[in-house]
Amino acid sequence: MFRRTRRLALISAIAASAVILTACTGTAQPETTAPVGEPDPDATLQVGLVLEPTNLDIRHTSGAALEQILIDNIYEGLVSRSQDNEIEPRLASDYEVSDDGLTYTFTLNDGITFHSGTALTSADVVASYEAVRTDATLQGNAEFASVASITAPDATTVQIVLSEPNQNFLFSLTGPAGLVFQTGDTTDLKTAENGTGPFTLTRWNKGSAITFARNEAYWGDPAGVAEVEFQYIPDFTAGVNTALDGGVQVLTAVDPNLAPQLEDSGDFTLTTGRTTDKATLAFNNAKAPLDDVKVREALRLAIDHEALVEAVGAGSTLYGPIPELDPGYEDLSDVVSYDPEKAKQLLEEAGQEDLELTLTIPNFYGTTVPKVLISDFQKVGVTLDVDSVEFPTWLEDVYTNHDYDLSFVLHVEPRDFGNFANPDYYFGYDNAEVQSLYTDALAEVDPDKSAELLAKAARIVSEDHAADWLYNGATITAVSPLVSGFPEDSINSRINLAGVTVSTEK
Amino acid sequence: MIRYALVRGALLIAGLLVSSALIFLTLRVFPGDVAQLIAGTQASPAEVEALRESLGLNRPLPTQYAEWIGGIFRGDLGTSLLSGASVGEELVLKAQVTVPLGIMSLLIAVLIAVPFGILAAVRRGGRGGTALSVGAQALAAVPVVWAGMMLIVVFSVWLGWLPPQGFPRTGWSTPGKAIESLLLPALTIGIVEGAMLMRFVRSATLQAAGQDFVRTAAAKGLTRTRALISHGIPAVGLSIITVLGLQVAGIIVGSVVIEQLFTLPGIGRMLVADVGTRDLIKVQSELLVLTGFVLVVGFVVDLIHRAIDPRQREA
Numbered sequence: 001m002f003r004r005t006r007r008l009a010l011i012s013a014i015a016a017s018a019v020i021l022t023a024c025t026g027t028a029q030p031e032t033t034a035p036v037g038e039p040d041p042d043a044t045l046q047v048g049l050v051l052e053p054t055n056l057d058i059r060h061t062s063g064a065a066l067e068q069i070l071i072d073n074i075y076e077g078l079v080s081r082s083q084d085n086e087i088e089p090r091l092a093s094d095y096e097v098s099d100d101g102l103t104y105t106f107t108l109n110d111g112i113t114f115h116s117g118t119a120l121t122s123a124d125v126v127a128s129y130e131a132v133r134t135d136a137t138l139q140g141n142a143e144f145a146s147v148a149s150i151t152a153p154d155a156t157t158v159q160i161v162l163s164e165p166n167q168n169f170l171f172s173l174t175g176p177a178g179l180v181f182q183t184g185d186t187t188d189l190k191t192a193e194n195g196t197g198p199f200t201l202t203r204w205n206k207g208s209a210i211t212f213a214r215n216e217a218y219w220g221d222p223a224g225v226a227e228v229e230f231q232y233i234p235d236f237t238a239g240v241n242t243a244l245d246g247g248v249q250v251l252t253a254v255d256p257n258l259a260p261q262l263e264d265s266g267d268f269t270l271t272t273g274r275t276t277d278k279a280t281l282a283f284n285n286a287k288a289p290l291d292d293v294k295v296r297e298a299l300r301l302a303i304d305h306e307a308l309v310e311a312v313g314a315g316s317t318l319y320g321p322i323p324e325l326d327p328g329y330e331d332l333s334d335v336v337s338y339d340p341e342k343a344k345q346l347l348e349e350a351g352q353e354d355l356e357l358t359l360t361i362p363n364f365y366g367t368t369v370p371k372v373l374i375s376d377f378q379k380v381g382v383t384l385d386v387d388s389v390e391f392p393t394w395l396e397d398v399y400t401n402h403d404y405d406l407s408f409v410l411h412v413e414p415r416d417f418g419n420f421a422n423p424d425y426y427f428g429y430d431n432a433e434v435q436s437l438y439t440d441a442l443a444e445v446d447p448d449k450s451a452e453l454l455a456k457a458a459r460i461v462s463e464d465h466a467a468d469w470l471y472n473g474a475t476i477t478a479v480s481p482l483v484s485g486f487p488e489d490s491i492n493s494r495i496n497l498a499g500v501t502v503s504t505e506k
Numbered sequence: 507m508i509r510y511a512l513v514r515g516a517l518l519i520a521g522l523l524v525s526s527a528l529i530f531l532t533l534r535v536f537p538g539d540v541a542q543l544i545a546g547t548q549a550s551p552a553e554v555e556a557l558r559e560s561l562g563l564n565r566p567l568p569t570q571y572a573e574w575i576g577g578i579f580r581g582d583l584g585t586s587l588l589s590g591a592s593v594g595e596e597l598v599l600k601a602q603v604t605v606p607l608g609i610m611s612l613l614i615a616v617l618i619a620v621p622f623g624i625l626a627a628v629r630r631g632g633r634g635g636t637a638l639s640v641g642a643q644a645l646a647a648v649p650v651v652w653a654g655m656m657l658i659v660v661f662s663v664w665l666g667w668l669p670p671q672g673f674p675r676t677g678w679s680t681p682g683k684a685i686e687s688l689l690l691p692a693l694t695i696g697i698v699e700g701a702m703l704m705r706f707v708r709s710a711t712l713q714a715a716g717q718d719f720v721r722t723a724a725a726k727g728l729t730r731t732r733a734l735i736s737h738g739i740p741a742v743g744l745s746i747i748t749v750l751g752l753q754v755a756g757i758i759v760g761s762v763v764i765e766q767l768f769t770l771p772g773i774g775r776m777l778v779a780d781v782g783t784r785d786l787i788k789v790q791s792e793l794l795v796l797t798g799f800v801l802v803v804g805f806v807v808d809l810i811h812r813a814i815d816p817r818q819r820e821a
Contacts, residue, residue, distance in 0.1 A: 054588045054589050054783065055588060055589040055590055055591075057590070060544060060557070061544050061588075062544065062545055062546025062547075062548065062549065063546060135556075136552060136553050136555075136556035136557075137553070137556045137557045137560050139546075141553055142548075142549070142550050142553060188590065190589060190590035190591075191589075191590060191591065205675065206589075206591070206596075206599075207771040208675050208771070209675060231675075234769070235671070235769060238671060238672060238769065390538070390782055391538075391543070391782070392536070392537065392538025392539065392540075392542070392543055392782070392783070392784045393537045393538050394538075395538050395542045395543060395547075396537040396538040396539070396542065397537065399542070399547060400542065400551070400554075409547070411547070413547075413548055416548065
């Protein structure tokens, strides 16, 4: 009941997965649902979500709540990504990368129109991307730093030339930076839209629901349902009640604690989806005593990760900066084990007895993780004070001013390893070898070789104990048997609804 | 009377100006800003700076203040930095929850306070009167949140009569449901505020009972109770209006808490959410509207008082 403060943290991504943090028991097993009746093309799909976007301007505003519903459904980019984070063509029927990794040539699909009715041409792509490249207030501006030129040789071809190869560039086009908007459009993107996707925005009842309708003029295969209603229910219990009352056919971000209720009702099947959410216990590497690798290692050894995952209720252990769904993933469980005795010994060697540390944590994350950490650290003689702050305060103190000892947030962005190669990021981790490996990985044209370099860098980061990765989040979704094709993985960053159908009654 | 109203009106405007400056300045001490929030955790300092610049957050404080006040004089409460929506429009929308909630709370408070307060005064010294006074004292001390939770437990969880939280998506187009969802929250505020008001009604009634004109009425053959009701109560009615005016402020504060507890999409929750997102332009306008409302209620109460009570006229 008191969790509604979470709504305050609208923006984030980070919060979207806060969900996972509150629980204690019960992991749901994924099951496949067989549709019961015939798909009904006139059906309305109702989806329950926790975090409502603050506005719809995906060009200026960061946050998973926006990307989750808008990308692929309303707006589209040249390329998109699958649930497994694989890059796939979208507005582009095809793309080609030159051997030197510098020139990207995209061919557009035929017959693409904006919701306004205007046809999309390569000029719209050029204008959209040129804006991202030159306007620092647009999301993804930094990702376009290596873009040298964006041109349209003809109406269906777009060519992007980079000044240096960038293995992440294509992936960044699957995010807000890659979306294509109509040139010279005057739509107020904060409250309205003019995309190219299979759905159009029909209504936004702030504080409660956003409704999409099928775009009958869609250039690709039309959506399987006539209407989608996203209902924003910030309270987990209320969400479950709504689902049990038949108010929604799909409930996302189910609190693991409440999952059994939905399962026992027999009206829903539960899926557990993988995510790139890295529950990161950040160490302030630039500040004593955490600038001492022995202290950092001791803290990691003191944490019983298996028990923590169990307490959280969903997710899996993760011992390095790269999760399973990103390139460069490697099982790093050999780097650190649960060993309080060794932790004590290391602290003694580091001359840190009776160590007192402060954990700065945004207040929407609940108390499960801090509680476990307090008790684990106590066993090795470290006193942990928890400073639970509002998210904007966290952003200022921890993220901007680097004024903290330990911090906890879920880093949800895929492929964000670069933060450990950036000494100015709030982790304060500065390792020349990691930085050069990361630079090489970006410059490497062959994806497999690039992934190898990333894996190598990730191992160093973990062996340096630059942070602790408490767990890799998972997201539980309850889906009615009438619904088929609802995505399972990565749905806290993308809910691609084009292929979802709702069948007529049982 | 007109002179009094003019002086009182000038005071009202001065009060609003002082509050606006205070609100504006105190909000600026908050750590964190909306630009950083919009940019997210992957943004570079340069990107945040560019965003801050484009949102006008870099301009000097006096400029920002002047612009805000200037807008208000033109009837423009500003637009949200985050959502781009007009603050005025959103306030009107949220008021559709908060105002009915306030009115219902006030009604419930009066319905509890007046009869029970008088009863407690009439039965003073008796067992019933003592019980009523002690009960009111205890209820007035109850935190609103706790009272709300108890009511939820009883009426929603045990009896299942009323929804524990939320406001119908359909809003006032389904009035039955809307009222249903406001009943528990209104009851919560109403009971606590009513208990406070009841203590006041009791002591005001007792005071009236000691007045000469009531004693005279009683001497003319009315029972003590009848004398109180027909002569004493009208005399204390005025001061009850004053207290009710103060109560409005209490109800506004109460609604902030209660709207959180019952997930009601009203002004209180909007305010809390906007503080959380550092949407300061919105917060300052909302606070000013609320402050203005309380000041105006005080102004109106004073004028009514002045107009009705002959004893104040000479002063």
